[in-house]
Structures are given as structure tokens and as C-alpha cells.
Amino acid sequence: MTWAARLGRLPLWTKLAAFAVVGVVATHAVHLVIGNRVASRALARDQAQLGAGVARLLAGEAADPILLHDNVTLSEVVARAAAIPGVAYTFVVRDGAVLASSFPDGTPAALLEVRTGGESAPIVVVDAAGRFLDLQEPILGGEAGHVRLGIDMALLQSTRRQIALPLGLVALSVIIVGVIASVIVGRSVVRPLEDLVSAADRFDLDSEVAPIQPRGGPEVTILGERFNRMMKRLRSAYAEQEQARQKAMATERLAALGSLVAGVAHEVNNPLAGLKNCVHTLRLGDTDEPTRAEYLDLMDEGLDRIRDVVRRLLEFGRPRPLELVAVSPQALAEDVRRLVAPVLRRRRIELDTVCDGDAGEAQVSADPRQIGQALLNLVLNAAYVTPDGGQITVRARRRPGRGGIAVVDAGPGIPDGIRDRIVDPFFSTKPEGEGTGLGLSVTRAIVDSHRGELEFDCPPEGGTIATIWLPEAQGAARHGP
Amino acid sequence: MRVRRATWPRSIMSAILVATLPQALLGCPSSPYPEVAVDLATSRVAPTSPQKPRHGVLRFSVAGMQSPQDTFAAYSRFLERLEAKLEVEIALVQRRTYQEVNELLASGQLDAALVCTGGYVDLERRSPGAVEVVAVPVVHGRSTYQSYIVVPAASRAHELADLRGKRFAFTDELSLSGFGYPSRLLRTMGADAATFFGSVTFTQSHDRSIDAVAKGVVEGAAVDSLIYDDLARSSPHIRAATRVIHRSPPYGVAPVVVSTRIPPERRAAIRDALLHLHEDPEARAALGLVGFDRFSAPEPGLYADAAALLLGARP
Numbered sequence: 001m002t003w004a005a006r007l008g009r010l011p012l013w014t015k016l017a018a019f020a021v022v023g024v025v026a027t028h029a030v031h032l033v034i035g036n037r038v039a040s041r042a043l044a045r046d047q048a049q050l051g052a053g054v055a056r057l058l059a060g061e062a063a064d065p066i067l068l069h070d071n072v073t074l075s076e077v078v079a080r081a082a083a084i085p086g087v088a089y090t091f092v093v094r095d096g097a098v099l100a101s102s103f104p105d106g107t108p109a110a111l112l113e114v115r116t117g118g119e120s121a122p123i124v125v126v127d128a129a130g131r132f133l134d135l136q137e138p139i140l141g142g143e144a145g146h147v148r149l150g151i152d153m154a155l156l157q158s159t160r161r162q163i164a165l166p167l168g169l170v171a172l173s174v175i176i177v178g179v180i181a182s183v184i185v186g187r188s189v190v191r192p193l194e195d196l197v198s199a200a201d202r203f204d205l206d207s208e209v210a211p212i213q214p215r216g217g218p219e220v221t222i223l224g225e226r227f228n229r230m231m232k233r234l235r236s237a238y239a240e241q242e243q244a245r246q247k248a249m250a251t252e253r254l255a256a257l258g259s260l261v262a263g264v265a266h267e268v269n270n271p272l273a274g275l276k277n278c279v280h281t282l283r284l285g286d287t288d289e290p291t292r293a294e295y296l297d298l299m300d301e302g303l304d305r306i307r308d309v310v311r312r313l314l315e316f317g318r319p320r321p322l323e324l325v326a327v328s329p330q331a332l333a334e335d336v337r338r339l340v341a342p343v344l345r346r347r348r349i350e351l352d353t354v355c356d357g358d359a360g361e362a363q364v365s366a367d368p369r370q371i372g373q374a375l376l377n378l379v380l381n382a383a384y385v386t387p388d389g390g391q392i393t394v395r396a397r398r399r400p401g402r403g404g405i406a407v408v409d410a411g412p413g414i415p416d417g418i419r420d421r422i423v424d425p426f427f428s429t430k431p432e433g434e435g436t437g438l439g440l441s442v443t444r445a446i447v448d449s450h451r452g453e454l455e456f457d458c459p460p461e462g463g464t465i466a467t468i469w470l471p472e473a474q475g476a477a478r479h480g481p
Numbered sequence: 482m483r484v485r486r487a488t489w490p491r492s493i494m495s496a497i498l499v500a501t502l503p504q505a506l507l508g509c510p511s512s513p514y515p516e517v518a519v520d521l522a523t524s525r526v527a528p529t530s531p532q533k534p535r536h537g538v539l540r541f542s543v544a545g546m547q548s549p550q551d552t553f554a555a556y557s558r559f560l561e562r563l564e565a566k567l568e569v570e571i572a573l574v575q576r577r578t579y580q581e582v583n584e585l586l587a588s589g590q591l592d593a594a595l596v597c598t599g600g601y602v603d604l605e606r607r608s609p610g611a612v613e614v615v616a617v618p619v620v621h622g623r624s625t626y627q628s629y630i631v632v633p634a635a636s637r638a639h640e641l642a643d644l645r646g647k648r649f650a651f652t653d654e655l656s657l658s659g660f661g662y663p664s665r666l667l668r669t670m671g672a673d674a675a676t677f678f679g680s681v682t683f684t685q686s687h688d689r690s691i692d693a694v695a696k697g698v699v700e701g702a703a704v705d706s707l708i709y710d711d712l713a714r715s716s717p718h719i720r721a722a723t724r725v726i727h728r729s730p731p732y733g734v735a736p737v738v739v740s741t742r743i744p745p746e747r748r749a750a751i752r753d754a755l756l757h758l759h760e761d762p763e764a765r766a767a768l769g770l771v772g773f774d775r776f777s778a779p780e781p782g783l784y785a786d787a788a789a790l791l792l793g794a795r796p
Contacts, residue, residue: 098529110520111521111527127521143557
């Protein structure tokens with residue numbers, strides 16, 4: 001991970017504090033460097049001024065001894081000046097000759113040669129022995145020679161060190177205060193953001209969240225107000241959306257109810273018409289006993305049909321609680337074969353059960369009674385479209401995480417135009433009176449309750465493969481709604 | 482309207498900052514003065530006497546009537562003009578006392594000098610014929626001067642007798658105006674210079690004596706009238722702070738003498754140069770700086786009164 005990436009992952013307050021700390025430290029470092037140099041220059045100027053004062057005094061005192069050729073007094077004057085603390089050397093030069101000097105073994109000519117003219121500007125003489133601020137002062141305007149004075153700049157260094165210590169301590173104190181202030185400021189800047197994050201985490205569309213009370217400057221207050229306003233708008237939009245969804249669901253429910261009612265009315269109406277007709281005929285009283293018995297049978301059949309419609313309707317609308325157990329798809333297929341095979345045999349339709357690959361080892365989680373009903377619906381549908389003497393196959397299938405029971409018929413398949421509607425309640429392709437249109441709807445409801453899938457395939461060679469995919473059982477059998 | 486602001490890439494900004502900041506910091510040197518590297522340990526020793534020998538130089542001294550620095554400042558231009566006139570280099574030789582100048586003249590270590598009147602009289606007494614007076618200065622049309630007794634302006638003294646027991650400043654033991662005359666005056670009063678005053682100081686120059694009175698360091702001093710008048714004219718402080726309570730009779734002014742060891746023709750040349758110096762405008766200005774109008778030939782008997790005073794005063 002690069003340092004930039006590492007930096008990017010640091011908390012914001014840490015970055016703010018670190019940035020402020022770097023700023024404080026860098027500012028003080030620059031301040032110290034510049035301050036030190038400015039102080040050094042000021043000290044050097046100050047020292048030069050003091051030195052020039054000493055040199056002027058010396059030039060004044062040296063004038064008379066020079067004019068009077070009094071070398072003894074001149075030497076005494078020079079020696080007195082050299083004894084002043086900080087003065088490294090001093091000598092008097094006239095016409096290239098040193099008249100008096102503080103150098104016991106003679107004045108180095110190199111020192112004379114650093115000044116070729118009568119200029120009095122200070123220069124810094126750098127020697128292996130040290131650094132000297134060299135000053136020159138003319139005596140009687142230079143006509144009586146010049147005084148040369150060297151000030152040991154080690155004194156300056158010492159003064160600088162004396163100044164640097166308290167300055168450094170002050171800088172260190174400021175840096176420490178700056179670091180603490182940076183951390184406090186960083187935390188205080190980030191705290192409102194953390195409040196916002198916390199409020200965002202607590203935000204729930206279904207319950208009221210107290211508006212945040214931003215702490216900080218006006219910008220933070222504005223940000224908090226905007227955030228509160230945004231939460232309010234979000235809640236309002238969600239409420240509107242939920243209301244619209246409820247409306248849409250109600251509309252859908254009404255539409256489904258309408259469709260249901262229409263189907264029920266249609267399914268019930270025919271037997272009712274027969275019943276009405278039977279009752280009317282029986283009320284006339286001119287029917288013989290066999291006819292009455294026939295009419296009563298018809299009425300009983302009509303009432304059975306109405307009861308059957310109502311029962312299926314109840315099953316559609318109010319599925320029973322599931323009793324899930326681990327069962328193999330193959331066993332489910334065998335169960336339905338045993339139940340239906342005798343009925344189909346009358347139409348010479350053969351019902352086979354086969355097992356794909358390792359599907360026999362699969363265990364699915366299912367309520368055998370309900371899945372049995374669902375499979376029965378599929379087999380009856382298959383039988384309806386299978387011609388007499390045809391074949392229906394019930395296959396146990398398997399795919400990752402799922403076991404399936406497929407009902408394969410050799411019928412005409414499902415036309416493209418109705419594939420999306422075949423599981424709708426009361427949708428039926430059977431002639432009127434032969435089906436309720438609820439079989440596949442109930443089948444899908446049962447499969448959905450098992451968290452399974454109902455799949456219809458129409459292979460190009462014809463027929464339909466209707467498969468119920470159920471989740472594989474996890475461990476022991478379990479029971480659920 | 483949205484205005485797009487031109488921005489420098491951050492890397493370039495950083496590079497410029499990194500490149501310029503150290504220079505900006507280090508470009509400010511810790512010393513404001515230029516540095517010169519030298520090796521003092523291995524350097525040869527500088528000479529202690531002038532490298533070129535001076536031959537044919539006219540050694541000229543001015544007796545310390547003024548302080549050495551004032552004398553140097555005042556007489557440098559005068560000697561420059563005289564150099565030009567004589568076409569010879571002149572070295573100004575100064576000594577602290579009149580006696581030292583007299584000794585140099587007597588021993589031949591000086592060629593010429595402007596000596597004070599008292600010094601000349603003493604030199605003539607000790608080494609007769611050692612020097613010849615070639616010219617005398619003319620100041621305000623006269624070749625004479627006086628001795629003044631000067632006191633602080635606030636002093637109650639009105640005559641020399643009032644200064645009994647006070648602090649007094651003489652100039653030089655050989656000075657007529659600064660010592661000889663007041664000593665003689667005291668003697669006529671029956672007093673002695675050594676005991677009359679409370680304390681006595683020899684300042685070696687008239688201007689220092691005048692300054693000492695003005696500052697109240699001493700309560701009286703005997704000084705050269707020419708120097709006092711000149712200072713009183715140029716310095717309001719001296720004028721306000723001092724007062725003259727006694728003036729001596731006039732005496733011959735300090736002469737220019739030339740050693741008789743110098744050949745006569747050269748002495749004549751010096752005399753001639755001095756007597757005609759004022760004819761050169763630049764030299765006239767230089768003469769003005771030392772307070773002289775011009776030089777004139779000495780009148781016979783000009784120093785007789787001085788000699789009578791001083792020699793009569795000495796044992």
C-alpha cells in the first residue's frame with residue numbers, strides 16, 4: 001500500500017490535525033531559521049557598531065601619541081584596547097607600517113593586505129583560528145594612519161546560543177500548544193461530521209429520528225440544517241411512495257378479486273343454472289320417479305362442482321401450514337405415479353418414473369401431501385393434453401442446491417402468447433366446464449410456499465416439461481409454516 | 482458565466498517551492514558583511530617602519546601651543562603650501578613640550594620650527610646661534626601677542642590675586658604667555674607660582690588650558706591671547722564660559738626659526754618662501770586656518786621685552 005493510500009485511510013481529524021501540526025512545525029522551523037539569521041545579522045551589526053565605537057575611541061586616543069611619535073604611549077593605548085573583552089586584536093597602521101600592535105610576535109601581513117584602501121566597512125576575516133569582525137577607523141581622517149580592530153565572532157556565537165535557547169524553548173512550547181490545539185480543532189471540526197454519520201446510521205424510514213443539533217461554526221450549522229431538511233424530504237418521499245405502493249396493491253387486489261369473482265361466478269353459474277332448472281322441473285311435479293332421481297343426481301353433481309370450486313378457492317387463498325420433511329424427488333414421483341397410474345391406465349396412457357444421474361441421492365425439503373397435490377395437478381394437465389395410448393414421464397432431477405420433479409408430456413406444448421398467463425387464477429385453455437382455471441395457480445402457490453420454482457420448458461421437438469424445483473434439505477427434517 | 486481559473490499543476494508548484502524555499506532561507510546570510518579568508522599562522526610579519534626611506538625632507542616642528550591634533554589639523558595645509566613653494570617634502574614633527582622641540586633644534590634633529598616666544602628666548606639662552614629667526618607671523622596686522630589670565634565666566638575673580646589658593650593651569654614651563662609672564666607677575670606681587678595657587682597643572686597647550694577653564698576643571702589659566710581670541714571668535718561656548726581678567730603688555734609673537742646647521746642659501750629660500758607665501762591665494766587660505774595674515778621679517782628687538790621678562794625672571 002502506498003503512503004498516499006495509507007494517508008487516505010486515516011481518519012479525517014487525524015489528517016486535519018497532522019496537517020495543522022506540519023503547518024505549525026514548518027512555520028516555526030522557517031521562523032527559527034529566518035529569525036536566527038536575522039538575529040545573527042542584527043547581532044553582527046550591533047557588534048560592528050560597538051566595535052566601531054571602540055575603534056573610534058582608540059583612534060582618538062592614538063592620534064596624539066602618533067603625532068608626537070610617542071610609541072610607548074601608543075603601545076599602551078593599543079594594549080588597553082586589546083584587553084577589552086571580545087577584542088581579538090588591534091593595531092595601528094600608517095603608511096604601510098604597523099606603529100603599534102596587540103600581536104606579540106608581529107602583525108600578520110595578510111591581515112594588513114585584506115584592506116588595500118582606506119575603506120572602513122566591516123569585513124569578516126576567516127582564519128583557521130576563528131572568525132573575526134575586522135573594523136578600520138581612520139586617525140585624523142586617515143592622515144595619521146588607521147586603527148584596525150578585530151572582534152572575535154565566537155562571542156557572537158555565544159550570544160546567539162544564549163538567545164537560541166529561550167527562543168527554542170518558546171518555539172517548542174508553541175509547537176506543543178499548536179499540536180494540542182490542532183488535535184482539538186481537528187476533533188471539533190470532525191465531530192459535527194461524526195454526528196451527521198451517526199444520524200445517517202440511525203435514520204429509519206419507518207420511525208421518526210430526532211433532528212441533529214449541529215455544534216460548530218455557521219457552516220456546520222448550515223450543513224446540519226440541510227441534513228435535517230434532507231432527512232425530512234426523504235421521509236416524506238418514502239411516505240408518498242409507500243402510499244402509492246399501497247394504492248397500487250389495493251388496485252391489483254381489486255383487479256385480482258374482480259378476476260376471481262368473475263371466474264367464481266362463471267364456475268358457479270353453470271351448475272346453479274342446472275340446479276335452477278332441476279328445481280323448476282321438480283316444482284312442476286309432473287316428473288316420474290326415475291326422472292326425479294336423475295334430476296336429484298344432477299343437482300347433487302352441480303352442488304359438488306360448486307363445493308369443489310369453493311374448496312379450491314379456499315386452498316388458493318388460504319394455504320395450510322407446511323409440514324416440511326426431507327424427502328427424495330424420486331419418492332415424490334413414485335407417490336404420484338401410484339396415485340394416478342390406475343386412472344390413466346383407463347386411457348391407456350403410460351406413466352413412467354425415471355431418475356436423472358444422481359437425482360436419486362438428493363433430498364429435498366417438502367410437505368409431501370402438498371407437493372403431491374401440486375404434482376397431481378401437473379400430471380392431470382399433462383394427461384389432458386396427452387392423447388389416449390400416449391406416455392407421461394415423471395423424472396427426478398437435480399441441480400446444485402435443488403432437487404426437481406419434472407412432468408414430461410408429449411402434448412402440443414404451450415403457445416407463446418399464453419405462457420405468461422398459464423399460472424394466473426382461473427386462466428384455462430380447457431373448454432368451459434372442464435376446468436376451474438385454478439390448478440396451476442394453486443400449484444404455483446404451493447411451490448412458492450416451499451421457496452421453490454415452477455419451470456415450464458417447451459422443447460422444439462414438442463411437448464411440455466413442467467418442473468417443480470425444491471431446495472435441498474439441510475441436515476435433519478424441519479417443520480415450518 | 483463560469484470562468485475557468487488557470488491553475489498550476491500541483492507537482493510544479495511543489496517543485497518550485499522545494500527549489501526556492503531553501504535558497505530563500507539560506508540566501509539570507511548570517512553575517513551582513515563580506516568574508517575574506519586568510520591564513521594568519523603562516524603569514525609573514527608586517528613591517529613596523531615606513532618602507533621607503535625619506536631623504537631630503539625638511540623636518541618642521543610646531544611647538545605645542547595647541548593640542549597635537551589641532552596643530553596637525555591646522556598646520557597640515559600650511560605645510561602643504563610651503564612644500565609646494567619650496568619644492569621639498571616637509572615632515573611635520575610634533576613634540577609634547579617646548580623643551581623637547583628646543584632640544585631637537587639644538588641637536589640638529591629638526592630643520593625648522595615655529596617655536597613659542599618663551600621657547601625661542603630659552604633656546605637662544607641655552608644654545609646661542611643654534612637657530613635663526615627667518616620670519617614672524619603677522620596676526621591682525623601685528624607681530625605681537627599678550628598673555629591672558631582667564632577665569633570661568635561665573636568666577637568672582639577680577640585679578641590674579643583673587644586666584645590665590647585656586648586650581649590654576651599653566652601651559653609649559655618655557656611658554657611666555659602660559660608660564661613666564663604670570664610667574665613674573667606673581668613674583669612682583671611677592672608670591673611664588675609654586676605656592677600661590679591651590680594646585681597647578683601644565684596642560685602643554687593653550688587650547689587645553691582654555692578648555693579646562695571653560696569646563697571648570699581649573700579656576701584660572703594663563704594663555705596665549707592669539708589662541709584665546711581665535712577660539713572665542715569661533716566658539717560661542719568658550720566665549721560664554723570664560724572671561725579674561727588680566728592682559729599682559731605685548732610681546733613679540735612666536736617666530737619661525739631655522740637651524741643654522743642648514744646652509745645659508747636654503748635658509749634664505751625658506752625665509753623667502755615664508756615672506757611671500759601670502760601672495761598665493763591657496764596659501765593665504767592655509768595661513769588663515771592657523772590664524773596668520775602673513776609672515777614678515779623680524780624687526781630688531783622684537784623679542785627684547787620677552788627676553789628681559791624671562792631671563793630676568795630666571796635665576
